[in-house]
Amino acid sequence: MLDLKLVQKDPDRVRAALAARQAPTKELERFLAVDEERRAIQQKNDELKSERNASSQKVAQAKRAGEDAGELIAELSQISTRIKGMDEELKRLEEESREILMGLPNIPHESTPVGASEEDNPVLEYWGEKPELDFEAKDHHDLGVALGGLDFERAARIAGARFAVTWGWASRMERALLNFMVDLHTSRNGYTEVTPPVIVNATALRGTGQLPKFADDLFQLNHKDYYLIPTAEVPVTNLHAGEVLEEADLPRAYASPTQCFRSEAGSYGKDTRGLIRQHQFSKVELVRFVKPEDSYEELEKLRGHAESVLRELNLHYRVITLCTGDIGFSAAKTYDLEVWLPGQNAYREISSCSNFEDFQARRADIRYKPAGQKKSTYVHTLNGSGLAVGRTLVAVMEQYQQADGSIRVPEALQPYMDGLTVIEPKD
CATH class of the missing domain: 1.10.287.40 (Serine-tRNA synthetase, tRNA binding domain)
Structure with missing residues (x-):
């Protein structure tokens, strides 16, 4: 606010x-x-x-x-x-x-580039070598179905469109990715793991800016005040709603692995094939509470933590800065990480890292008391995906595919999959 x-x-x-x-x-x-x-x-x-x-x-x-x-x-x-x-x-x-x-959006930071739409988002940098495949790349949908790991037909019978069932190796790799991400963020990047409720009330959603503006994007339960979370940003940010933190306790950094639920309102006809835009998906969310004077340095740090997952997995990606016409409602500045998908011949978003300054803290009344001062002031909040697990699975499948339809397992994931190195087609 x-x-x-x-x-x-x-x-x-x-x-x-x-x-x-x-x-x-x-x-x-x-x-x-x-x-x-x-x-x-x-x-x-x-x-x-x-x-x-x-x-x-x-x-x-x-x-x-x-x-x-x-x-x-x-x-x-x-x-x-x-x-x-x-x-x-x-x-x-x-x-x-x-x-x-x-209902008024946040004011973009002065370093946010001015632009009308996503077409005006400048590319900040590229990382890694783009995979050069000497065969026609398949998308993750065809790879996953052929290898028996992804099942969209049964999911549709159970729940409808935009759901998936993962079997065997795919389910195992999804779990491996989630565990790998949490371990990386807690052991190396200094985050505290937290598992919040995946059902929140309307007050929590107002606190982070999802309500009242984005009600159509949410799954509301029969109990009118309860919703399934669209992202762990909501419950984790609200862990300190109404609290006054001590300056010595900042920054606070949380890594939260959860299931997320989005109605995908307004996305009819977009990304209906595969795992890119699902109603239910798993994600590791990174949330930071920081002092105002440190928040843009902290944003760079947060972005680096999200990037570390892609680098450890050796996945080619690029970083873009969202322009004023494409930035989210609550954000003052946002970086998007876009991973390369050979099967789609395109870069696709896999993480957004944002600084909200005091916009969310005002809504949720999250303050801290600077040392030596009598009055408290608002913290700055930041969050980013570290990463979206389903989209990371997609990236691994497409960048690590081989000509025979098999998929190599990234070296960083092999310890989480009992040393398995290749997902091979069944005879």
Whole structure:
């Protein structure tokens, strides 16, 4: 959530940010109109309260003098009734203002490139050698089905489209990847492993920015206040909702392996083949709570941790910086890691690493107390996928495929698969 004082005092900055995001300014203008009305009523309400205090003193004086105070008491009652009505109107306007404010996106950081869409996202760097296959590459769908590891037909009968069943080696490799990622982040990158609930309430989703704007992307349970998590970012960030952390405790870094659930609203017809865009998938999420002055250094560190998974697996990828027209609602700056998929002849996102600055912390009320200061202030929150497990499985299958339809097992994964080196076709 944006700083209320910033929106009130510098609406032009917010307008410029919305324009850079290719977002309409309608809600900002509505906020300013509501806020102006609220301030006018507040001023009148304050004047009436002063008038009420003066009337109360007159009533007291009349009573002490033995005079008839009936008319003064009636006048005082009328003032009190008007104040009560204004208090109720002020409460309504404050709630409306907050609701509008919750719907305004974050202001992009000055280093976020200006652009209209994903077409304007600059490539920052490439890592590793792009696999040069001397045969026609297959996509992971055909490879997985042929090797008996992926089953989309049975999944469709059980649950519907955008689900998958993994068998044997594929299920084992998915588990190996998840364990490998968690071990890497906890043993080398300094994260604490945490397993949160995969069901959260609406308050948690509002805290990280999924509600109210992205309700259609969520799976809501019959219990109206409960939702399946779209990412572990939601429960893990909210672990410290309403808390005041000590400066000595920062940064805090958590690695969370969970199942995630997304309705994929608005993606009809996109990536319906294979594992790229599923309703249910596993992911290792990295979440960091940091001091504001450190947050962009911490973003580079977070990105490096996500990249370390791809480098250990020797998977070719590139890093792009999202432009203002493509950046997420809550983010001030975002890097995407895109892994090369030979079967699709394309780079596909496998991780987004974002700095939200204090946007989420304001919504979830997460603060810290700087040493030597009396007042607390908001932390900055960051998160990134470290990585999406299903998409990493896809990348391994496609980059490590061989001409005979087999798939080599990356060296880093072999200890997690009892030394298995090749997934071979069955006779």
